[in-house]
Structures are given as C-alpha cells and as structure tokens.
Amino acid sequence: MKSIAVTGIGVVAPSGIGRRQFWANIKSGRSFVREITRFDASKYPSRIAGQIDDLDKYSHVSERLLKKIDAFSHMALVASELALQEAGIDIKKEDPDRVGIFLGNAIGGWLYAETELRDLYLEGREGVSPYMASAWFPAAPQGQVSIYYGIKGFSKTVVADRAGSLMAVGYARKTLLKEKLDIILAGGMEAPVTPYALLCCNTYGGICTENKNPAAAYRPFDRNRAGFVVGEGAAIMVMEELARARQRGAKVLGKITGYGTSCDGVDRINPDRSGLQLSRAIKTALQDAGIGPEDIDYISLDGMADDAWDYGEADAIKRVFGGKAGDIPVSCPKSMFGNLLGASGALDVIIALLAMEHSLIPPTLNLHDPDPAWLNYVKDKALERRVDRALIISRGRGGINSALVVEKA
Numbered sequence: 001m002k003s004i005a006v007t008g009i010g011v012v013a014p015s016g017i018g019r020r021q022f023w024a025n026i027k028s029g030r031s032f033v034r035e036i037t038r039f040d041a042s043k044y045p046s047r048i049a050g051q052i053d054d055l056d057k058y059s060h061v062s063e064r065l066l067k068k069i070d071a072f073s074h075m076a077l078v079a080s081e082l083a084l085q086e087a088g089i090d091i092k093k094e095d096p097d098r099v100g101i102f103l104g105n106a107i108g109g110w111l112y113a114e115t116e117l118r119d120l121y122l123e124g125r126e127g128v129s130p131y132m133a134s135a136w137f138p139a140a141p142q143g144q145v146s147i148y149y150g151i152k153g154f155s156k157t158v159v160a161d162r163a164g165s166l167m168a169v170g171y172a173r174k175t176l177l178k179e180k181l182d183i184i185l186a187g188g189m190e191a192p193v194t195p196y197a198l199l200c201c202n203t204y205g206g207i208c209t210e211n212k213n214p215a216a217a218y219r220p221f222d223r224n225r226a227g228f229v230v231g232e233g234a235a236i237m238v239m240e241e242l243a244r245a246r247q248r249g250a251k252v253l254g255k256i257t258g259y260g261t262s263c264d265g266v267d268r269i270n271p272d273r274s275g276l277q278l279s280r281a282i283k284t285a286l287q288d289a290g291i292g293p294e295d296i297d298y299i300s301l302d303g304m305a306d307d308a309w310d311y312g313e314a315d316a317i318k319r320v321f322g323g324k325a326g327d328i329p330v331s332c333p334k335s336m337f338g339n340l341l342g343a344s345g346a347l348d349v350i351i352a353l354l355a356m357e358h359s360l361i362p363p364t365l366n367l368h369d370p371d372p373a374w375l376n377y378v379k380d381k382a383l384e385r386r387v388d389r390a391l392i393i394s395r396g397r398g399g400i401n402s403a404l405v406v407e408k409a
Contacts, residue, residue: 004173004177005085005240005254005255005409006238007086008082008085009082010080010083011233012075012082012233013050014033014050014052014233017054019086019350024363027358027360029335029336032337033338035211035214036051036198041195043262045095046229047211048217050233052232052279055281058082059077059078061078061265065148067131068139069131070111070113071111072140075191075233076141077145079187080145080185080262083185088339094183098182099152099181099185100151100181101145101156101184101186102155102165102172102187103142103145103158103168103188104124104167104188104342105157105165105188106166106192106341106342106346106396107138107342108137108142109191110136112136114194114197116128119304127183132289133320141157142155153180158171161398161400163400164188164342165187165188165347166349167244167261167345168188169187169349173259176241179253183240184238185237185238186236186239188235189236189342190231190340191232192341194230198230206304206309207229215365216365218305220304220335220367221305221371221377222305222366223369225305225306227306228351230338230339231338235346237346237349242255243279254352254353254409256404257406258284258290260280260285262277262316263309264276266399267399269397270399271395272312272399273308273315274312278316278403279317285403286320288405289405293324296321296327296389297385297388297389298389299316299391299392300324300332300348300349300351302332302395303332304395305341313395324372328376329383330378331383335367345402345404348366349392349406352390353406355387356390360382362378363381388408389408390405390407391404391405391406
C-alpha cells in the first residue's frame with residue numbers, strides 16, 4: 001500500500017512561531033497561558049488564554065491583504081508558508097490542479113466579524129467593509145491560501161468542533177491515497193481570543209475560570225481539574241505520497257498511516273462517559289495503519305480537563321490497549337499553551353512528529369494528582385524515549401471522535 005508522508009510543518013502557536021522556537025519551548029515544559037491583555041476581559045468568567053502577540057514579525061502578508069482578512073486566515077497563511085519552505089516546494093512549479101488544501105476550525109473568524117457588526121450598528125450599512133462576507137466564515141482561510149498561492153485542486157474545510165483539523169488531516173491522507181492530488185496543505189487554525197469569540201467560549205461549557213494563576217489553570221487528567229483554557233494559533237503540514245517525496249529528495253518528517261472516526265450519539269454536547277465509540281475510532285485507526293495496540297509508543301491525549309471527557313478518554317484507551325494501557329507513555333502538551341479548539345488536533349500531530357524526530361515526549365503540565373491514576377502520564381518534564389508510532393486523539397462536542405496514527409519515517 002502507498003504511504004503518505006509529511007515533508008513540511010508550519011506552526012503558529014502561543015509557545016512559538018516556527019518549528020525551532022516552538023519545539024524549544026515545548027520540550028522545556030513552560031506554560032504560555034496568561035491573562036488576556038489584548039482587550040478588557042475583566043467581566044468574563046474565564047479571562048486567561050494562550051495568545052500570540054508577535055505574528056507580524058514572521059508575516060509575509062501585505063498590509064493591503066491584512067485589511068481584508070481575519071486573524072485566523074493570517075495565521076493560516078503564515079503557517080502555510082513555513083510548511084512549504086520546509087518542504088522545499090515552490091507552488092508555482094507545481095500543477096495547481098493537483099494541489100489541495102484541507103483545513104479545520106471550530107468557530108470562524110470573529111475579530112473581523114464583530115468589528116464590522118459594531119460598525120453596522122454605529123454607522124449603518126455604509127460603515128461595513130465589503131470584505132466582511134468573505135473574512136469571517138470557516139472556509140475563509142482555505143480560500144485565502146488558495147488565492148495567495150494559486151492553488152486550484154480539490155480542497156475541503158472541516159467544521160467539527162475541536163476535532164476539525166485532525167479530521168482534515170485524515171481526509172487529506174485518504175484523498176492522496178486515491179491519487180486525486182499530488183500535494184495537500186493540511187491542518188487547522190483558530191483565533192478565539194477576541195471579545196465575542198471569548199464570550200462564545202465562556203458559554204461553551206467546560207472552560208476554566210480559575211484566573212489567579214494562569215500557568216496552573218489547565219490541569220487535564222488531574223484530580224483537581226477545572227476545565228480547559230482556550231488558545232489561538234495554526235498548524236499546517238505538507239502531505240504527499242512517500243515515493244514522490246523521495247523522488248524529489250525531500251526530507252520525510254513522518255508518515256500518516258491510519259485514521260478512524262466515530263460519533264457517540266448520546267448527547268448534543270457531552271461525550272459518552274464509557275468511551276465506547278472513541279475506542280472504536282482508535283481501533284479503526286490502528287487497523288487502517290495495519291498495526292496492533294502493542295505497536296504504539298506514545299499517545300497524545302485530547303485532555304479537556306473535565307471529568308466526563310477525561311474519564312471517557314482514559315476508558316477508551318483501556319478498552320483498546322487492555323493491560324498494556326498503563327505502560328504506554330501518554331501526555332497532553334496543550335496544557336502548556338491552551339486548547340486551540342479546531343486547530344488542536346493538527347498541532348498535536350506536529351508535536352508527535354517532533355517527538356519522533358528528537359526521541360523526546362513532551363510533558364503534561366500541572367499534573368500533580370493523576371486521575372485516573374492507571375495511565376502512564378509523562379509529567380513535570382519531557383521523557384527521553386524512542387517513538388516509532390504515535391496515536392493522536394481529538395474529539396469535539398456532541399460526541400465527535402477522531403484518532404490518527406503517525407509513524408516515524
């Protein structure tokens with residue numbers, strides 16, 4: 001069977017922009033969650049987040065274009081450029097009909113939308129930018145990346161709450177296996193640190209409201225868990241068939257070998273506490289990869305820091321891995337920088353690829369009293385360990401389950 005390779009990664013995250021800065025901060029186990037200072041969030045129940053303040057330093061986007069797009073499209077453009085540069089791909093030399101874009105997000109671009117809606121009420125329709133309609137909607141980043149590079153191939157935007165970007169990567173792999181495209185930019189982006197978007201996150205359910213000590217607020221799989229902390233950013237990968245990548249002399253960062261998805265179908269918001277359908281998604285991903293549970297060296301956790309979500313995830317792992325569930329190292333790196341919602345799964349994939357490259361598993365922060373206690377948590381500091389195969393779990397409200405297997409090149 002053909003293999004799908006990752007040949008370039010682009011990261012825009014609170015813990016760093018670009019692979020070098022990002023990985024240096026991740027392996028050191030530092031927290032990048034802090035009080036929101038971009039606007040007055042004092043009246044919000046949760047007023048902490050993982051934020052990006054230096055995007056302009058890395059941006060190649062013109063001021064003229066920035067006036068037409070939301071921050072989440074800007075992040076996607078920066079991450080796409082970083083990924084293409086690392087992959088050594090000049091889109092102008094590729095067949096544009098054979099290049100695609102598969103991206104995921106959860107809530108769209110609200111900084112642009114809420115600004116224009118405010119102007120609508122203050123100034124009337126004449127005060128609204130003509131770019132409003134094309135700036136906020138979830139598929140806007142896909143469109144902007146397509147226009148910027150002249151990409152014309154089959155593309156897709158996945159809106160599946162927090163599972164969106166991992167689904168986008170899974171669908172990108174299947175599309176490449178069917179030989180519909182030669183290259184796909186796959187991943188996700190999210191920009192929820194804006195007044196209205198933060199309001200939506202505060203009514204989302206499960207968000208942390210412990211604001212006094214931001215660095216210690218996000219505590220997935222800890223007995224004193226208090227909910228997730230929101231974050232912003234983008235994570236995009238260049239994916240192509242392995243033989244093609246080798247033929248052009250590209251460095252292969254890893255392979256996407258298996259994917260599975262399922263739905264709990266029990267509640268419009270909450271997951272199935274038993275983890276039954278999540279375990280089915282994991283089994284499907286393993287079967288798709290042609291491996292067994294014993295072949296996984298590391299599991300990247302979804303880590304909502306909520307009782308039902310954490311227990312359901314742990315129970316799903318136990319259903320699949322049985323007695324060996326307590327032997328496999330698991331961690332939730334997003335505890336360092338916040339939950340990037342629709343972009344979280346793709347960023348977890350990139351972290352797993354970097355963990356393979358450096359033989360180093362990043363830790364979970366703020367994990368002092370593990371609950372449930374029987375998983376093999378990597379906490380406090382990074383663990384030196386060879387990783388050949390990793391499992392990434394990403395889920396969304398309403399019982400959306402997604403699991404993906406990544407292998408070392």
